[in-house]
Amino acid sequence: MSDLMEDGMEFRGGTLQLSTENNGENSESRVRGATQSHNKIKTPISVNPSVLSGADSLSSSASSFADARQSTSNNDNAEQPQTVYPRYDVPFDKENIKDFFTFRKGVVENAIQECITALLFPEDGEYLGSWLLTEITLWDNEKERIVLITSRLVMIIKYDFIAMKQMDFRKTYLDDLDTVVIGELVYPPSSLVPERNLRGVRMMWNKGEPLPLKTLWNPFSQEVPFITFASHPIYWHREGNVEERSTFDMETFAQKLQWAIENMPSSACCIHHSPIVIQSYLGIASLLHNKTSMGFFKVRGKFSF
Template identity: 75%
Template sequence: MSDLLDEDLEFRGGTLQLSTDTSVADVSESNRNNTHDNTARRKPPTSVNPSVLSGANSLTSSTSSFADARGPEEQANTAAAPPDDNQAVFPRYDVPFDKENIKDFFTFRKGVVDTAIQECITALLFPEDGEYLGSWLLTEITLWDNEKERIVLLTSRLVMTIKYDFIAMKQLDFKKTYLDDLDTIVIGELVYPPSSLVPERHLRGVRLMWNKGEPVPLKTVWNPFSQDVPFLTYASHPIFWHKEGTAEEKSTYDMETFALKLQRAIENMTSSACCIHHSPIVIQSYVGVTSLLHNKTGMGFFKVRGKFSF
Protein backbone atom coordinates (compact mmCIF):
# COMPACT_ATOMS: atom_id res chain seq x y z
CA MET A 1 0.00 0.00 0.00
CA SER A 2 2.85 2.35 0.90
CA ASP A 3 4.53 1.58 -2.42
CA LEU A 4 1.35 2.44 -4.33
CA LEU A 5 1.04 5.78 -2.53
CA ASP A 6 4.65 6.61 -3.27
CA GLU A 7 4.17 5.81 -6.96
CA ASP A 8 0.97 7.86 -7.07
CA LEU A 9 2.70 10.86 -5.49
CA GLU A 10 5.57 10.58 -7.90
CA PHE A 11 3.13 10.44 -10.82
CA ARG A 12 1.18 13.46 -9.55
CA GLY A 13 4.36 15.34 -8.95
CA GLY A 14 5.40 14.59 -12.49
CA THR A 15 2.06 15.74 -13.79
CA LEU A 16 2.30 18.91 -11.75
CA GLN A 17 5.79 19.55 -13.04
CA LEU A 18 4.68 18.95 -16.63
CA SER A 19 1.75 21.34 -16.26
CA THR A 20 4.06 24.01 -14.80
CA ASP A 21 6.49 23.70 -17.72
CA THR A 22 3.69 24.03 -20.22
CA SER A 23 2.32 27.11 -18.46
CA VAL A 24 5.73 28.79 -18.47
CA ALA A 25 6.15 28.04 -22.15
CA ASP A 26 2.71 29.42 -22.93
CA VAL A 27 3.37 32.59 -20.94
CA SER A 28 6.73 33.09 -22.63
CA GLU A 29 5.20 32.58 -26.05
CA SER A 30 2.36 34.96 -25.14
CA ASN A 31 4.83 37.61 -23.99
CA ARG A 32 6.76 37.30 -27.22
CA ASN A 33 3.55 37.66 -29.23
CA ASN A 34 2.45 40.68 -27.21
CA THR A 35 5.84 42.29 -27.63
CA HIS A 36 5.72 41.67 -31.37
CA ASP A 37 2.18 43.13 -31.62
CA ASN A 38 3.09 46.19 -29.60
CA THR A 39 6.15 46.75 -31.76
CA ALA A 40 4.11 46.41 -34.93
CA ARG A 41 1.48 48.83 -33.69
CA ARG A 42 3.89 51.40 -32.33
CA LYS A 43 3.98 54.59 -34.36
CA PRO A 44 7.34 55.88 -35.53
CA PRO A 45 8.76 58.32 -32.97
CA THR A 46 8.90 61.97 -33.88
CA SER A 47 12.48 63.13 -33.63
CA VAL A 48 14.30 66.34 -34.30
CA ASN A 49 16.65 65.93 -37.22
CA PRO A 50 20.12 67.42 -37.09
CA SER A 51 21.10 70.60 -38.84
CA VAL A 52 21.09 70.63 -42.61
CA LEU A 53 24.77 71.48 -42.36
CA SER A 54 25.52 68.01 -41.02
CA GLY A 55 25.98 66.33 -44.38
CA ALA A 56 24.44 65.07 -47.60
CA ASN A 57 22.18 62.59 -45.84
CA SER A 58 20.17 65.47 -44.41
CA LEU A 59 18.94 66.30 -47.91
CA THR A 60 16.40 63.49 -47.66
CA SER A 61 15.28 64.36 -44.14
CA SER A 62 12.27 66.28 -45.39
CA THR A 63 11.05 63.34 -47.47
CA SER A 64 11.73 60.85 -44.66
CA SER A 65 9.83 62.92 -42.13
CA PHE A 66 6.94 63.23 -44.58
CA ALA A 67 6.70 59.43 -44.85
CA ASP A 68 6.95 58.90 -41.10
CA ALA A 69 3.87 61.06 -40.57
CA ARG A 70 1.68 58.26 -41.90
CA GLY A 71 0.33 55.45 -39.76
CA PRO A 72 1.68 51.87 -40.11
CA GLU A 73 -1.34 50.71 -42.11
CA GLU A 74 -1.02 53.60 -44.58
CA GLN A 75 2.69 52.91 -44.96
CA ALA A 76 1.98 49.25 -45.70
CA ASN A 77 -0.74 50.12 -48.23
CA THR A 78 1.55 52.60 -49.96
CA ALA A 79 4.35 50.04 -50.15
CA ALA A 80 2.03 47.37 -51.56
CA ALA A 81 0.16 49.55 -54.05
CA PRO A 82 1.73 51.19 -57.11
CA PRO A 83 2.04 54.98 -56.98
CA ASP A 84 -0.88 56.97 -58.31
CA ASP A 85 -0.34 60.55 -59.39
CA ASN A 86 -3.97 61.42 -58.70
CA GLN A 87 -3.91 60.09 -55.14
CA ALA A 88 -3.14 62.43 -52.26
CA VAL A 89 0.23 61.79 -50.68
CA PHE A 90 -1.29 61.64 -47.23
CA PRO A 91 -4.86 60.34 -47.17
CA ARG A 92 -5.15 61.02 -43.44
CA TYR A 93 -4.80 64.77 -43.98
CA ASP A 94 -7.82 66.91 -44.75
CA VAL A 95 -7.96 67.94 -48.41
CA PRO A 96 -8.77 71.66 -48.66
CA PHE A 97 -11.82 72.53 -50.77
CA ASP A 98 -13.24 70.04 -53.28
CA LYS A 99 -12.99 69.40 -57.00
CA GLU A 100 -15.93 71.62 -57.83
CA ASN A 101 -14.79 74.58 -55.73
CA ILE A 102 -11.21 74.30 -56.94
CA LYS A 103 -12.35 75.15 -60.47
CA ASP A 104 -13.31 78.62 -59.21
CA PHE A 105 -9.65 79.39 -58.55
CA PHE A 106 -8.14 81.53 -61.29
CA THR A 107 -4.86 79.69 -60.76
CA PHE A 108 -6.57 76.44 -61.74
CA ARG A 109 -6.85 77.69 -65.33
CA LYS A 110 -4.28 76.37 -67.73
CA GLY A 111 -1.23 78.56 -68.22
CA VAL A 112 -2.15 81.23 -65.64
CA VAL A 113 0.41 80.20 -63.00
CA ASP A 114 3.23 79.63 -65.49
CA THR A 115 2.66 83.04 -67.07
CA ALA A 116 2.56 84.81 -63.70
CA ILE A 117 5.72 83.09 -62.45
CA GLN A 118 7.64 83.88 -65.60
CA GLU A 119 6.60 87.52 -65.37
CA CYS A 120 7.79 87.73 -61.75
CA ILE A 121 11.13 86.09 -62.57
CA THR A 122 11.73 88.54 -65.41
CA ALA A 123 10.66 91.67 -63.54
CA LEU A 124 11.85 91.02 -59.98
CA LEU A 125 14.99 88.90 -60.07
CA PHE A 126 18.39 90.45 -60.76
CA PRO A 127 21.90 88.95 -61.02
CA GLU A 128 22.80 90.15 -57.51
CA ASP A 129 19.91 88.06 -56.11
CA GLY A 130 21.86 84.88 -56.81
CA GLU A 131 21.26 81.79 -58.90
CA TYR A 132 17.62 80.98 -59.63
CA LEU A 133 16.66 77.65 -58.01
CA GLY A 134 12.91 77.30 -58.39
CA SER A 135 9.43 78.80 -58.19
CA TRP A 136 6.17 77.74 -56.54
CA LEU A 137 2.60 78.78 -55.92
CA LEU A 138 2.05 78.15 -52.20
CA THR A 139 -0.22 79.14 -49.35
CA GLU A 140 1.25 81.58 -46.86
CA ILE A 141 -0.19 81.29 -43.35
CA THR A 142 0.05 84.59 -41.54
CA LEU A 143 0.62 85.27 -37.84
CA TRP A 144 -3.15 85.58 -37.47
CA ASP A 145 -3.73 82.19 -39.15
CA ASN A 146 -5.05 83.63 -42.42
CA GLU A 147 -4.26 81.77 -45.64
CA LYS A 148 -2.90 83.82 -48.53
CA GLU A 149 -2.10 82.78 -52.12
CA ARG A 150 1.53 83.60 -52.88
CA ILE A 151 4.13 83.05 -55.59
CA VAL A 152 7.44 82.03 -54.01
CA LEU A 153 10.78 82.35 -55.80
CA LEU A 154 13.94 80.76 -54.45
CA THR A 155 17.51 81.70 -55.34
CA SER A 156 20.86 80.85 -53.83
CA ARG A 157 20.63 84.06 -51.76
CA LEU A 158 16.98 84.71 -50.94
CA VAL A 159 13.34 83.70 -50.80
CA MET A 160 10.93 86.12 -52.48
CA THR A 161 7.25 86.10 -51.50
CA ILE A 162 5.03 87.76 -54.11
CA LYS A 163 1.42 88.88 -53.84
CA TYR A 164 0.00 88.57 -57.34
CA ASP A 165 -3.37 89.48 -58.83
CA PHE A 166 -4.31 86.46 -60.93
CA ILE A 167 -7.35 88.26 -62.34
CA ALA A 168 -5.62 91.39 -63.62
CA MET A 169 -2.37 89.40 -64.06
CA LYS A 170 -0.09 91.88 -62.33
CA GLN A 171 2.20 92.04 -59.28
CA LEU A 172 0.81 93.77 -56.21
CA ASP A 173 3.63 93.47 -53.67
CA PHE A 174 6.71 91.41 -52.86
CA LYS A 175 9.09 90.75 -49.98
CA LYS A 176 12.67 89.48 -50.01
CA THR A 177 13.97 87.28 -47.19
CA TYR A 178 17.71 86.63 -47.35
CA LEU A 179 18.94 83.15 -46.51
CA ASP A 180 21.83 84.64 -44.52
CA ASP A 181 19.29 86.05 -42.06
CA LEU A 182 17.59 82.71 -41.36
CA ASP A 183 18.51 80.95 -38.12
CA THR A 184 15.87 78.19 -38.00
CA ILE A 185 13.68 76.27 -40.44
CA VAL A 186 10.93 74.01 -39.08
CA ILE A 187 9.09 71.40 -41.15
CA GLY A 188 6.12 69.60 -39.64
CA GLU A 189 2.41 69.45 -38.99
CA LEU A 190 0.58 72.70 -38.28
CA VAL A 191 -0.85 72.55 -34.76
CA TYR A 192 -2.56 74.86 -32.28
CA PRO A 193 -1.87 75.35 -28.56
CA PRO A 194 -3.62 72.84 -26.23
CA SER A 195 -6.03 75.52 -24.98
CA SER A 196 -7.03 76.60 -28.49
CA LEU A 197 -10.64 76.20 -29.66
CA VAL A 198 -9.63 76.08 -33.32
CA PRO A 199 -10.19 72.67 -35.01
CA GLU A 200 -7.09 70.75 -36.04
CA ARG A 201 -5.80 71.50 -39.52
CA HIS A 202 -4.30 68.11 -40.44
CA LEU A 203 -1.87 69.91 -42.73
CA ARG A 204 1.90 70.18 -42.95
CA GLY A 205 3.96 73.29 -43.47
CA VAL A 206 7.41 74.86 -43.37
CA ARG A 207 8.37 77.88 -41.26
CA LEU A 208 11.36 80.15 -41.96
CA MET A 209 12.51 82.04 -38.84
CA TRP A 210 15.03 84.82 -38.23
CA ASN A 211 14.18 85.94 -34.66
CA LYS A 212 17.11 84.05 -33.06
CA GLY A 213 14.80 82.37 -30.58
CA GLU A 214 13.36 85.62 -29.25
CA PRO A 215 9.56 85.86 -28.69
CA VAL A 216 7.52 87.97 -31.08
CA PRO A 217 6.93 91.46 -29.56
CA LEU A 218 3.41 92.10 -28.27
CA LYS A 219 3.03 95.15 -30.51
CA THR A 220 3.50 92.78 -33.47
CA VAL A 221 1.31 89.98 -32.10
CA TRP A 222 -1.68 92.28 -31.60
CA ASN A 223 -1.32 94.13 -34.89
CA PRO A 224 -2.80 92.15 -37.82
CA PHE A 225 -1.27 94.61 -40.26
CA SER A 226 2.27 94.41 -38.87
CA GLN A 227 5.08 93.87 -41.37
CA ASP A 228 7.66 93.02 -38.71
CA VAL A 229 6.75 89.36 -38.15
CA PRO A 230 10.10 87.50 -37.91
CA PHE A 231 8.99 84.35 -39.69
CA LEU A 232 7.21 83.02 -42.77
CA THR A 233 4.98 79.95 -42.84
CA TYR A 234 4.06 78.12 -46.04
CA ALA A 235 1.80 75.16 -46.83
CA SER A 236 0.96 73.45 -50.10
CA HIS A 237 -1.51 75.28 -52.33
CA PRO A 238 -5.02 73.69 -52.45
CA ILE A 239 -4.52 72.93 -56.15
CA PHE A 240 -1.83 70.40 -55.19
CA TRP A 241 -4.51 67.93 -54.04
CA HIS A 242 -6.66 68.36 -57.15
CA LYS A 243 -4.16 68.93 -59.95
CA GLU A 244 -4.04 66.14 -62.51
CA GLY A 245 -0.72 65.27 -64.07
CA THR A 246 2.69 63.96 -63.17
CA ALA A 247 4.45 64.52 -59.86
CA GLU A 248 6.71 67.04 -61.58
CA GLU A 249 3.73 69.07 -62.80
CA LYS A 250 2.18 69.07 -59.34
CA SER A 251 5.43 70.01 -57.62
CA THR A 252 4.80 73.70 -58.40
CA TYR A 253 2.12 73.61 -55.67
CA ASP A 254 3.96 71.31 -53.25
CA MET A 255 5.42 72.73 -50.05
CA GLU A 256 7.62 69.67 -49.54
CA THR A 257 9.44 70.24 -52.84
CA PHE A 258 10.07 73.85 -51.86
CA ALA A 259 11.33 72.80 -48.41
CA LEU A 260 13.78 70.33 -49.92
CA LYS A 261 15.15 72.89 -52.39
CA LEU A 262 15.44 75.45 -49.59
CA GLN A 263 17.32 72.93 -47.46
CA ARG A 264 19.81 72.32 -50.25
CA ALA A 265 20.31 76.04 -50.75
CA ILE A 266 21.04 76.49 -47.04
CA GLU A 267 23.46 73.59 -47.05
CA ASN A 268 25.40 75.06 -49.95
CA MET A 269 25.96 78.25 -47.96
CA THR A 270 29.02 77.29 -45.92
CA SER A 271 28.78 80.43 -43.80
CA SER A 272 25.16 79.82 -42.77
CA ALA A 273 24.35 78.80 -39.19
CA CYS A 274 20.71 78.01 -39.98
CA CYS A 275 19.38 74.75 -38.51
CA ILE A 276 16.48 72.68 -39.78
CA HIS A 277 14.13 70.77 -37.50
CA HIS A 278 11.28 68.34 -38.07
CA SER A 279 8.68 69.10 -35.41
CA PRO A 280 5.15 70.53 -35.10
CA ILE A 281 4.69 74.17 -36.12
CA VAL A 282 2.60 75.97 -33.50
CA ILE A 283 0.11 78.55 -34.75
CA GLN A 284 -0.78 80.89 -31.89
CA SER A 285 -4.51 81.05 -32.53
CA TYR A 286 -6.93 80.39 -29.67
CA VAL A 287 -10.42 81.29 -30.90
CA GLY A 288 -9.88 82.03 -34.58
CA VAL A 289 -13.45 82.79 -35.65
CA THR A 290 -12.32 85.40 -38.16
CA SER A 291 -9.56 83.23 -39.60
CA LEU A 292 -11.86 80.19 -39.83
CA LEU A 293 -14.34 82.21 -41.89
CA HIS A 294 -11.54 83.72 -43.96
CA ASN A 295 -9.97 80.33 -44.75
CA LYS A 296 -13.22 78.44 -45.26
CA THR A 297 -14.36 80.87 -47.93
CA GLY A 298 -10.91 81.14 -49.53
CA MET A 299 -10.76 84.92 -49.13
CA GLY A 300 -6.99 84.85 -49.49
CA PHE A 301 -7.24 83.34 -52.99
CA PHE A 302 -8.35 84.86 -56.29
CA LYS A 303 -11.61 83.11 -57.13
CA VAL A 304 -14.89 83.45 -58.97
CA ARG A 305 -17.48 84.27 -56.30
CA GLY A 306 -20.92 84.19 -57.88
CA LYS A 307 -21.25 87.21 -60.13
CA PHE A 308 -18.01 88.69 -58.83
CA SER A 309 -14.33 87.74 -59.00
CA PHE A 310 -11.81 88.80 -56.39
Protein backbone atom coordinates (compact mmCIF):
# COMPACT_ATOMS: atom_id res chain seq x y z
CA MET A 1 0.00 0.00 0.00
CA SER A 2 2.79 2.40 0.90
CA ASP A 3 4.44 1.57 -2.43
CA LEU A 4 1.21 2.35 -4.27
CA MET A 5 0.80 5.62 -2.40
CA GLU A 6 4.39 6.57 -3.19
CA ASP A 7 3.83 5.74 -6.87
CA GLY A 8 0.60 7.74 -6.83
CA MET A 9 2.26 10.74 -5.22
CA GLU A 10 5.09 10.62 -7.71
CA PHE A 11 2.58 10.42 -10.55
CA ARG A 12 0.54 13.36 -9.23
CA GLY A 13 3.69 15.34 -8.62
CA GLY A 14 4.74 14.76 -12.19
CA THR A 15 1.30 15.79 -13.41
CA LEU A 16 1.40 18.97 -11.34
CA GLN A 17 4.81 19.86 -12.67
CA LEU A 18 3.74 19.39 -16.31
CA SER A 19 0.57 21.40 -15.73
CA THR A 20 2.57 24.24 -14.24
CA GLU A 21 4.88 24.37 -17.24
CA ASN A 22 1.93 24.40 -19.64
CA ASN A 23 0.25 27.17 -17.72
CA GLY A 24 3.42 29.22 -17.92
CA GLU A 25 3.63 28.68 -21.64
CA ASN A 26 -0.06 29.49 -22.10
CA SER A 27 0.26 32.65 -20.03
CA GLU A 28 3.32 33.69 -21.99
CA SER A 29 1.51 33.06 -25.33
CA ARG A 30 -1.54 34.94 -24.07
CA VAL A 31 0.65 37.92 -23.24
CA ARG A 32 2.27 37.79 -26.67
CA GLY A 33 -1.17 37.41 -28.31
CA ALA A 34 -2.59 40.32 -26.34
CA THR A 35 0.39 42.48 -27.26
CA GLN A 36 0.00 41.61 -30.93
CA SER A 37 -3.76 42.19 -30.78
CA HIS A 38 -3.20 45.52 -29.08
CA ASN A 39 -0.75 46.54 -31.79
CA LYS A 40 -3.18 45.48 -34.54
CA ILE A 41 -6.05 47.42 -33.00
CA LYS A 42 -3.92 50.41 -32.33
CA THR A 43 -2.66 50.86 -35.88
CA PRO A 44 -5.90 51.89 -37.71
CA ILE A 45 -6.92 54.21 -34.88
CA SER A 46 -3.74 56.23 -35.32
CA VAL A 47 -4.23 56.72 -39.07
CA ASN A 48 -3.92 60.35 -40.13
CA PRO A 49 -4.03 61.95 -36.65
CA SER A 50 -2.77 65.31 -37.89
CA VAL A 51 -5.28 65.35 -40.73
CA LEU A 52 -8.18 64.67 -38.41
CA SER A 53 -7.05 67.38 -36.01
CA GLY A 54 -6.56 69.84 -38.86
CA ALA A 55 -2.93 70.47 -37.96
CA ASP A 56 -1.52 69.33 -41.27
CA SER A 57 -3.91 68.88 -44.15
CA LEU A 58 -1.38 67.14 -46.37
CA SER A 59 0.24 64.67 -43.99
CA SER A 60 -1.82 61.63 -44.98
CA SER A 61 -0.17 59.24 -47.42
CA ALA A 62 -1.05 56.41 -49.74
CA SER A 63 0.33 53.96 -47.18
CA SER A 64 -2.43 54.95 -44.76
CA PHE A 65 -5.13 54.20 -47.32
CA ALA A 66 -6.81 50.85 -46.53
CA ASP A 67 -9.14 49.09 -48.96
CA ALA A 68 -11.80 47.62 -46.69
CA ARG A 69 -12.71 44.96 -49.22
CA GLN A 70 -9.41 43.17 -48.64
CA SER A 71 -7.90 41.62 -45.52
CA THR A 72 -5.61 44.10 -43.79
CA SER A 73 -3.88 41.61 -41.51
CA ASN A 74 -0.13 41.41 -42.03
CA ASN A 75 -0.06 37.83 -40.74
CA ASP A 76 -2.45 36.41 -43.35
CA ASN A 77 -1.07 33.73 -45.61
CA ALA A 78 0.16 35.38 -48.81
CA GLU A 79 -1.12 32.43 -50.83
CA GLN A 80 -4.74 33.03 -49.79
CA PRO A 81 -6.82 34.73 -52.54
CA GLN A 82 -8.07 38.28 -51.93
CA THR A 83 -11.82 38.19 -51.40
CA VAL A 84 -14.58 40.76 -51.22
CA TYR A 85 -15.12 41.90 -47.66
CA PRO A 86 -18.39 40.41 -46.30
CA ARG A 87 -20.02 43.76 -45.50
CA TYR A 88 -20.12 44.60 -49.22
CA ASP A 89 -23.44 43.85 -50.89
CA VAL A 90 -22.91 42.95 -54.56
CA PRO A 91 -25.39 45.07 -56.55
CA PHE A 92 -27.56 43.32 -59.15
CA ASP A 93 -26.85 39.86 -60.54
CA LYS A 94 -24.89 38.57 -63.52
CA GLU A 95 -27.92 38.44 -65.81
CA ASN A 96 -29.18 41.90 -64.84
CA ILE A 97 -25.77 43.52 -65.24
CA LYS A 98 -25.65 42.44 -68.90
CA ASP A 99 -28.49 44.88 -69.62
CA PHE A 100 -26.21 47.81 -68.82
CA PHE A 101 -24.88 49.43 -72.00
CA THR A 102 -21.61 50.09 -70.17
CA PHE A 103 -21.11 46.35 -69.74
CA ARG A 104 -20.54 45.97 -73.48
CA LYS A 105 -16.97 45.64 -74.69
CA GLY A 106 -15.32 48.91 -75.62
CA VAL A 107 -18.27 51.21 -74.82
CA VAL A 108 -16.74 52.79 -71.70
CA GLU A 109 -13.27 53.06 -73.19
CA ASN A 110 -14.55 54.85 -76.31
CA ALA A 111 -16.74 57.21 -74.26
CA ILE A 112 -13.87 58.15 -71.94
CA GLN A 113 -11.51 58.77 -74.86
CA GLU A 114 -14.11 61.00 -76.51
CA CYS A 115 -14.55 63.03 -73.31
CA ILE A 116 -10.79 63.44 -72.84
CA THR A 117 -10.38 64.67 -76.40
CA ALA A 118 -13.38 67.02 -76.41
CA LEU A 119 -13.44 68.42 -72.87
CA LEU A 120 -9.90 68.59 -71.51
CA PHE A 121 -7.61 71.49 -72.39
CA PRO A 122 -3.97 72.28 -71.45
CA GLU A 123 -5.09 74.85 -68.86
CA ASP A 124 -6.99 72.07 -67.02
CA GLY A 125 -3.70 70.55 -65.90
CA GLU A 126 -2.01 67.20 -66.40
CA TYR A 127 -4.36 64.29 -67.06
CA LEU A 128 -4.13 61.73 -64.22
CA GLY A 129 -6.90 59.17 -64.74
CA SER A 130 -10.49 58.35 -65.68
CA TRP A 131 -13.28 56.25 -64.16
CA LEU A 132 -16.92 55.26 -64.57
CA LEU A 133 -18.44 55.60 -61.10
CA THR A 134 -21.78 55.90 -59.34
CA GLU A 135 -22.63 59.38 -58.11
CA ILE A 136 -24.88 59.42 -55.04
CA THR A 137 -26.84 62.65 -54.94
CA LEU A 138 -28.04 64.66 -51.94
CA TRP A 139 -31.36 62.80 -52.18
CA ASP A 140 -29.62 59.39 -52.25
CA ASN A 141 -30.21 58.75 -55.95
CA GLU A 142 -27.59 56.77 -57.88
CA LYS A 143 -26.41 58.11 -61.24
CA GLU A 144 -23.85 56.80 -63.75
CA ARG A 145 -21.01 59.27 -64.33
CA ILE A 146 -17.67 59.45 -66.12
CA VAL A 147 -15.07 61.08 -63.85
CA LEU A 148 -11.76 62.55 -65.01
CA ILE A 149 -8.95 63.75 -62.74
CA THR A 150 -6.22 66.19 -63.68
CA SER A 151 -3.60 67.91 -61.55
CA ARG A 152 -5.99 70.87 -61.17
CA LEU A 153 -9.56 69.55 -61.20
CA VAL A 154 -12.12 66.75 -61.13
CA MET A 155 -14.53 66.68 -64.07
CA ILE A 156 -17.89 64.90 -63.75
CA ILE A 157 -19.56 64.02 -67.04
CA LYS A 158 -23.11 62.88 -67.76
CA TYR A 159 -22.84 60.68 -70.84
CA ASP A 160 -25.50 59.00 -72.99
CA PHE A 161 -24.17 55.48 -73.50
CA ILE A 162 -26.97 54.65 -75.96
CA ALA A 163 -26.48 57.56 -78.34
CA MET A 164 -22.77 57.68 -77.41
CA LYS A 165 -22.62 61.42 -76.82
CA GLN A 166 -21.72 63.74 -73.95
CA MET A 167 -24.76 65.42 -72.39
CA ASP A 168 -23.44 67.64 -69.60
CA PHE A 169 -20.36 68.16 -67.45
CA ARG A 170 -19.12 70.18 -64.49
CA LYS A 171 -15.68 70.94 -63.11
CA THR A 172 -14.62 70.98 -59.47
CA TYR A 173 -11.20 72.51 -58.87
CA LEU A 174 -8.96 70.86 -56.31
CA ASP A 175 -8.06 74.27 -54.89
CA ASP A 176 -11.70 74.75 -53.88
CA LEU A 177 -11.91 71.51 -51.88
CA ASP A 178 -11.67 71.86 -48.10
CA THR A 179 -12.52 68.27 -47.08
CA VAL A 180 -12.39 64.79 -48.60
CA VAL A 181 -13.98 61.91 -46.68
CA ILE A 182 -13.30 58.25 -47.53
CA GLY A 183 -15.25 55.54 -45.75
CA GLU A 184 -18.43 53.55 -45.24
CA LEU A 185 -21.71 55.01 -46.52
CA VAL A 186 -24.08 55.18 -43.55
CA TYR A 187 -27.48 56.66 -42.66
CA PRO A 188 -28.51 58.57 -39.53
CA PRO A 189 -29.59 56.37 -36.57
CA SER A 190 -33.24 57.40 -36.99
CA SER A 191 -33.29 56.57 -40.71
CA LEU A 192 -35.58 53.83 -42.01
CA VAL A 193 -33.46 53.25 -45.10
CA PRO A 194 -31.67 49.84 -45.21
CA GLU A 195 -27.91 49.95 -44.83
CA ARG A 196 -25.97 50.20 -48.09
CA ASN A 197 -22.99 48.08 -46.98
CA LEU A 198 -20.80 50.05 -49.35
CA ARG A 199 -17.85 52.43 -49.23
CA GLY A 200 -17.57 55.79 -50.94
CA VAL A 201 -15.66 59.05 -51.23
CA ARG A 202 -17.08 62.55 -50.71
CA MET A 203 -15.49 65.78 -51.94
CA MET A 204 -16.64 68.88 -50.05
CA TRP A 205 -16.16 72.62 -50.47
CA ASN A 206 -18.68 74.10 -48.01
CA LYS A 207 -16.05 74.92 -45.35
CA GLY A 208 -18.11 73.14 -42.69
CA GLU A 209 -21.21 75.30 -43.20
CA PRO A 210 -24.64 73.58 -43.10
CA LEU A 211 -26.71 73.45 -46.28
CA PRO A 212 -29.29 76.24 -46.67
CA LEU A 213 -32.92 75.09 -46.67
CA LYS A 214 -33.46 76.12 -50.30
CA THR A 215 -30.73 73.65 -51.27
CA LEU A 216 -31.55 70.95 -48.74
CA TRP A 217 -35.18 70.59 -49.85
CA ASN A 218 -34.68 71.07 -53.57
CA PRO A 219 -33.93 67.75 -55.35
CA PHE A 220 -33.01 69.66 -58.52
CA SER A 221 -30.58 72.08 -56.89
CA GLN A 222 -27.23 72.52 -58.63
CA GLU A 223 -25.68 74.30 -55.64
CA VAL A 224 -24.92 71.30 -53.42
CA PRO A 225 -21.35 71.91 -52.13
CA PHE A 226 -20.26 68.26 -52.16
CA ILE A 227 -20.15 65.22 -54.44
CA THR A 228 -20.29 61.58 -53.32
CA PHE A 229 -19.07 58.61 -55.37
CA ALA A 230 -19.20 54.84 -54.98
CA SER A 231 -17.95 52.04 -57.22
CA HIS A 232 -19.97 51.33 -60.36
CA PRO A 233 -22.03 48.08 -60.17
CA ILE A 234 -20.01 46.62 -63.06
CA TYR A 235 -16.95 46.49 -60.77
CA TRP A 236 -18.33 43.37 -59.05
CA HIS A 237 -19.13 41.58 -62.32
CA ARG A 238 -16.39 42.57 -64.75
CA GLU A 239 -14.03 39.71 -65.55
CA GLY A 240 -10.47 40.55 -66.47
CA ASN A 241 -7.31 41.93 -64.97
CA VAL A 242 -7.09 44.44 -62.15
CA GLU A 243 -6.43 47.35 -64.50
CA GLU A 244 -9.65 46.75 -66.46
CA ARG A 245 -11.75 46.51 -63.30
CA SER A 246 -10.12 49.57 -61.73
CA THR A 247 -12.00 51.79 -64.19
CA PHE A 248 -15.12 51.08 -62.13
CA ASP A 249 -13.46 51.12 -58.72
CA MET A 250 -14.03 53.97 -56.25
CA GLU A 251 -11.01 52.94 -54.19
CA THR A 252 -8.49 53.59 -56.97
CA PHE A 253 -10.23 56.89 -57.75
CA ALA A 254 -9.95 57.94 -54.10
CA GLN A 255 -6.26 57.01 -54.05
CA LYS A 256 -5.57 59.13 -57.13
CA LEU A 257 -7.64 62.02 -55.74
CA GLN A 258 -5.69 61.90 -52.48
CA TRP A 259 -2.41 61.82 -54.38
CA ALA A 260 -3.41 64.81 -56.53
CA ILE A 261 -4.41 66.86 -53.47
CA GLU A 262 -1.22 66.06 -51.60
CA ASN A 263 0.85 67.18 -54.59
CA MET A 264 -0.80 70.61 -54.76
CA PRO A 265 1.24 73.03 -52.60
CA SER A 266 -1.66 75.51 -52.56
CA SER A 267 -4.26 73.01 -51.35
CA ALA A 268 -5.59 73.26 -47.79
CA CYS A 269 -7.85 70.23 -48.10
CA CYS A 270 -8.16 67.83 -45.14
CA ILE A 271 -8.50 64.12 -45.89
CA HIS A 272 -10.55 62.07 -43.43
CA HIS A 273 -11.01 58.30 -43.27
CA SER A 274 -14.39 58.02 -41.55
CA PRO A 275 -18.04 57.10 -42.27
CA ILE A 276 -19.93 59.23 -44.82
CA VAL A 277 -23.42 60.15 -43.60
CA ILE A 278 -26.21 60.22 -46.21
CA GLN A 279 -29.02 62.37 -44.86
CA SER A 280 -31.92 60.16 -45.95
CA TYR A 281 -34.57 59.16 -43.43
CA LEU A 282 -37.45 57.56 -45.34
CA GLY A 283 -36.08 57.29 -48.87
CA ILE A 284 -39.02 55.60 -50.63
CA ALA A 285 -38.42 57.53 -53.86
CA SER A 286 -34.67 56.88 -53.83
CA LEU A 287 -35.14 53.18 -53.03
CA LEU A 288 -37.44 52.84 -56.05
CA HIS A 289 -35.08 54.88 -58.22
CA ASN A 290 -32.04 52.80 -57.24
CA LYS A 291 -33.80 49.44 -57.31
CA THR A 292 -34.86 50.01 -60.90
CA SER A 293 -31.43 51.52 -61.76
CA MET A 294 -33.04 54.58 -63.33
CA GLY A 295 -29.77 56.48 -63.13
CA PHE A 296 -28.05 54.02 -65.49
CA PHE A 297 -28.38 53.48 -69.23
CA LYS A 298 -29.68 49.97 -69.83
CA VAL A 299 -32.09 47.79 -71.79
CA ARG A 300 -35.54 47.76 -70.17
CA GLY A 301 -37.70 45.25 -71.98
CA LYS A 302 -38.47 46.60 -75.46
CA PHE A 303 -37.01 49.99 -74.59
CA SER A 304 -33.56 51.34 -73.76
CA PHE A 305 -32.99 54.39 -71.61
